[in-house]
Amino acid sequence: MDLLDNLALGFSTALGFQNVLYCFVGVLLGTLIGVLPGLGPVATIAMLLPITFGLEPVSAVIMLAGIYYGAQYGGSTTAILINLPGESSSVVTTLDGHQMAKQGRAGAALVTAAVGSFFAGSVAIIVLALFAPPLARFALEFGPPEYFALMVLGLIASVALASGAIIKALAMVVLGLLLGLIGRDLNTALPRMTFDLMAMIDGLQFVAIAMGVFGLGEIIRNLDSEQLSRGTVAKVGRLMLTREEARAIVKPILRGTVLGSILGILPGGGALLASFGAYTVEKKVSATPERFGKGAIEGVAAPESANNAGAQSSFIPMLTLGIPPNPVMALLAGALILHGIQPGPNVISEQPTLFWGLIASMWIGNLMLLILNLPLVGMWVRLASTPYHLLFPVIVVFCCIGVLSVNNATFDVLVMIGAGVIGYILLKLDCEPAPLLLGFILGPMLEEYLRRTLLISRGDPSVFFTRPLSATLLAFAVLLLVLMVLPSIRSRTNEALKE
Amino acid sequence: MKRIMTAALGAAIIATPAFAEYPERAITMVVPFSAGGPTDTVTRLVAESMSKDLGQQIVVENVGGAGGTLGAGKVAKADADGYTLLLHHIGMATSATLYRKLAYDPLNAFDYVGLVTDVPMVIVARPNFEPADLKGLIEYVKANKDKVNYANAGIGAASHLCGMMFMSAIETKLTAVPYKGTGPALTDLMGGQVDFMCDQTTNTTNQIKEKKIKAYATTTAKRLDALPDVPTAGEGGLPGFQVGIWHAVYAPKGTPKAAIDKLSAALQKALKDPNVVERFASLGTVPVTQEEATPAALEAKLKSEIARWKPVIESAGEYAD
Amino acid sequence: MLGWLSRRNLKDVLAGLLFIAIALILGWQASLLPFGTAMRMDAGYFPLVLSSLLGLLGVANLIKGLVQENDGTAIGFKxxxxxxxxxxxxxxxxxxxxxxxxxxxxxxxxxxxxxxxxxxxxxxxxxxxxxxxxxxxxxxxxxxxxxxxxxxxxxx
Incomplete structure (x- = not known):
């Protein structure tokens, strides 16, 4: 009954006054930024990162995690009531959620989203508690070749799952990998691609790139197609489900939860992918797919469950393997490192209070969100109706201060500006930025593990194929690449994601 | 000539009565590493205690990058008014050789306040590594030098320095596997992916006690209180093999002597502060003696350490730029 | 010529050119570093291989854009x-x-x-x-x- 002991430890940590407070602050902030379009968890966590230096590591992680899953709740409110996705992962919720609202069933849609999220969140926590520890023990057996193979698989998966043209997604990954290599080479300490600038010798800061692309780049894009009218705000109506509605959402919530938990673990996965995947599946299994897009309650239940499950299960690869599957996790990994904790297989055994405290806090946070969200819907709607032209200068200034305070380097602000301009251009050219950021995180790791493998094997590459685990992972990667290049499958995924 | 000028200028400032009140405003203490690391922790502890004695706040500013040389370079160029200080570790001495184009001269760009602490190191190995003791390790490593891998936390890191010193002491060149920081290196050591490494007690004591890694020897003259069962390198057959990651406080060259004296006295008091002693102990280290927390002791230490590391780094041929 | 170009898929053309430009700049920087061999990679190996790959993907994007007809959406940088x-x-x-x-x-x-x-x-x-x-x-x-x-x- 180790699990119960561990959970008891977790709850005793998470229920401490300070941690409950930080959990509350985290989910409240998360809901807030989820509600506000144009400000996402990546930019918010990056801004708050420096502030967490002074906190206990557990409290810091509890708060930052709360922002991520809190945003999944908040995003749905705006999507349903104003037809604006407050968060990228609630894009699909607008399709049926806002239609429901137009038909006067906004209350039902909001309840469905909240209940689905809560259920999915609770299940994903159990998945995390059950699967992370054995995976961590297993991960200690991982050597450099296995890590390398795993990252190749992850990068290819991220390309396969990206929407839009495959060549562009590939180019974005490679560009990310390259940008990630800028700075001192680990093996020789030579500065690489630094244009002889002292400021670039430690590379470009991930926070600066992320804030540039997801903060400034998004703002500029939002502004160039700015509209003053924010659409009509739908009336909330009765916060109750009819018996038929209640029956209709049970299975979609279950399916969304399972799919979200799985898609969250994949490299490149997380809340966004989970919500798209769940919507597609729901439409496929439905007997009446023509109702989708016209206010089908299943089209709210499944993606809203999936995005919350995915947000939480994406902690698994970061905490057990030290490989962040998405930009938010990369930031959280950075937060752990700042506190002297190395994300990887030893986190669970060496920092049990942190790991189990985080898990317990997620459940507490989900409960808070459930309670927080429904009665406060009116307030969130009013906030979401803040005109964008009053909001964005605030975000711009916070981005600047946030990036500056991470390393106290003015150069990082310049990097953010550059990333913002290039990010805007790439967004306009239909190049999705997420693969770039994943490449940026994994680039240095990929090279590091490749060269470390060859250093330990004294230059013999056969280790990649003679070690069973790395051979299997690489075989999967090749398989995925082949499947991806086959045009028939490619066009099918595109079709699914387009809707 | 310039030195005389600055000295004269310094004397003039001392003569003005206003300076007797130093410090009149908050002091900035630069750490040339990012927040949260071991050096940052040491700095924040010392700064907090010193500010109580000086009656002014000491703001810790992290200027990380390029192995500590960015932050040190910044302080070297700062106003020598006693309001900008630097807390740096052994890197101050090794960067003199590791970096061939440094923007400042480590020996002549600073005034000295005093030493702070000297963190000991331990030679550790994967739990199932064959050799039984340090003697066995040296024999094994010499016999299998093409097979053995030793880890370090990147060029210029404490573990890299200790590894170079070890290779130079046993006169054998081995394959170094670099990692990004001590954390991942220790993870791979525990997982048996690499054979051995040498790192600060701050990072290794807990894992040694939990028997997740094997300890061969400490790099100190005496056995450590925290690890009484681990012999010293001298006991194990490497007399004179002593490496410590010493930390010290500096000020820009030309800082008024009155300010240096006040800072030095505040540092000595801080190192007696029970809270500092206790927190240092939890990091696996102890404050230096009162005599070492002085400008003269630091100057001597820096000079001898630069001279000591120069041949080691040059013979290893691994530079950081 | 300009008329023909304006009927192409300009988004892909520009994306291709942008990737090629970045690949050239970073590739030039990487080429200043020691290259090593595939078995004993030096500092420049990985960056140079990746910049070449980025350049190739850029060319592929460019060609794709030139072959395709414009789908009617304007880019419109503001x-x-x-x-x-x-x-x-x-x-x-x-x-x-x-x-x-x-x-x-x-x-x-x-x-x-x-x-x-x-x-x-x-x-x-x-x-x-x-x-x-x-x-x-x-x-x-x-x-x-x-x-x-x-x-x-x-x-x-």
């Missing part, structure tokens, strides 16, 4: 939205240490506000004022970010 944000943030980067956080955030917020087509000078002034007070209180006094409120250029 300098009106871009310029104020860039100028505002640039101002922040260059002056925050000299002027201090208070004045800098005021100017940055005010200048960025120009990016919106609903810009009203008085509203923007008010917003910038409130925001700079808020930032000083929260970041400098509340969170202890080591930045001056009024910097040395203002005689402090």
């Amino acid at each position: 300098l009106v939205a871009l310029a104020p944000i860039v100028v505002g943030t640039m101002f922040f980067a260059l002056t925050v240490r000299g002027l201090g956080l208070g004045p800098t955030t005021f100017v940055t917020a005010f200048v960025s506000a120009f990016a919106s087509r609903y810009f009203r000078p008085l509203v923007a002034l008010g917003l910038a004022g409130l925001l700079s007070v808020f930032c000083v209180v929260v970041f400098v006094y509340g969170l202890g970010v080591p930045l001056p409120v009024f910097g040395p250029w203002l005689g402090n």
Whole structure:
């Protein structure tokens, strides 16, 4: 009954006054930024990162995690009531959620989203508690070749799952990998691609790139197609489900939860992918797919469950393997490192209070969100109706201060500006930025593990194929690449994601 | 000539009565590493205690990058008014050789306040590594030098320095596997992916006690209180093999002597502060003696350490730029 | 020629050119480093291989764009939205240490506000004022970010 002991430890940590407070602050902030379009968890966590230096590591992680899953709740409110996705992962919720609202069933849609999220969140926590520890023990057996193979698989998966043209997604990954290599080479300490600038010798800061692309780049894009009218705000109506509605959402919530938990673990996965995947599946299994897009309650239940499950299960690869599957996790990994904790297989055994405290806090946070969200819907709607032209200068200034305070380097602000301009251009050219950021995180790791493998094997590459685990992972990667290049499958995924 | 000028200028400032009140405003203490690391922790502890004695706040500013040389370079160029200080570790001495184009001269760009602490190191190995003791390790490593891998936390890191010193002491060149920081290196050591490494007690004591890694020897003259069962390198057959990651406080060259004296006295008091002693102990280290927390002791230490590391780094041929 | 080009898929053409340009710049930087061999990679190996790959993908994008017909969507970069944000943030980067956080955030917020087509000078002034007070209180006094409120250029 180790699990119960561990959970008891977790709850005793998470229920401490300070941690409950930080959990509350985290989910409240998360809901807030989820509600506000144009400000996402990546930019918010990056801004708050420096502030967490002074906190206990557990409290810091509890708060930052709360922002991520809190945003999944908040995003749905705006999507349903104003037809604006407050968060990228609630894009699909607008399709049926806002239609429901137009038909006067906004209350039902909001309840469905909240209940689905809560259920999915609770299940994903159990998945995390059950699967992370054995995976961590297993991960200690991982050597450099296995890590390398795993990252190749992850990068290819991220390309396969990206929407839009495959060549562009590939180019974005490679560009990310390259940008990630800028700075001192680990093996020789030579500065690489630094244009002889002292400021670039430690590379470009991930926070600066992320804030540039997801903060400034998004703002500029939002502004160039700015509209003053924010659409009509739908009336909330009765916060109750009819018996038929209640029956209709049970299975979609279950399916969304399972799919979200799985898609969250994949490299490149997380809340966004989970919500798209769940919507597609729901439409496929439905007997009446023509109702989708016209206010089908299943089209709210499944993606809203999936995005919350995915947000939480994406902690698994970061905490057990030290490989962040998405930009938010990369930031959280950075937060752990700042506190002297190395994300990887030893986190669970060496920092049990942190790991189990985080898990317990997620459940507490989900409960808070459930309670927080429904009665406060009116307030969130009013906030979401803040005109964008009053909001964005605030975000711009916070981005600047946030990036500056991470390393106290003015150069990082310049990097953010550059990333913002290039990010805007790439967004306009239909190049999705997420693969770039994943490449940026994994680039240095990929090279590091490749060269470390060859250093330990004294230059013999056969280790990649003679070690069973790395051979299997690489075989999967090749398989995925082949499947991806086959045009028939490619066009099918595109079709699914387009809707 | 310039030195005389600055000295004269310094004397003039001392003569003005206003300076007797130093410090009149908050002091900035630069750490040339990012927040949260071991050096940052040491700095924040010392700064907090010193500010109580000086009656002014000491703001810790992290200027990380390029192995500590960015932050040190910044302080070297700062106003020598006693309001900008630097807390740096052994890197101050090794960067003199590791970096061939440094923007400042480590020996002549600073005034000295005093030493702070000297963190000991331990030679550790994967739990199932064959050799039984340090003697066995040296024999094994010499016999299998093409097979053995030793880890370090990147060029210029404490573990890299200790590894170079070890290779130079046993006169054998081995394959170094670099990692990004001590954390991942220790993870791979525990997982048996690499054979051995040498790192600060701050990072290794807990894992040694939990028997997740094997300890061969400490790099100190005496056995450590925290690890009484681990012999010293001298006991194990490497007399004179002593490496410590010493930390010290500096000020820009030309800082008024009155300010240096006040800072030095505040540092000595801080190192007696029970809270500092206790927190240092939890990091696996102890404050230096009162005599070492002085400008003269630091100057001597820096000079001898630069001279000591120069041949080691040059013979290893691994530079950081 | 120009007429024909304007009927191509310009988004892909431009993306391709952008990737090729970045590949050339970074590839040039990488080529200054020792290359090593596939078995014993030196510092330049991985960056050079990746920049070549990026260049190839850029060429592929370019060709794809030239072959395809324009799908009718315009790209339309809007300098009106871009310029104020860039100028505002640039101002922040260059002056925050000299002027201090208070004045800098005021100017940055005010200048960025120009990016919106609903810009009203008085509203923007008010917003910038409130925001700079808020930032000083929260970041400098509340969170202890080591930045001056009024910097040395203002005689402090």
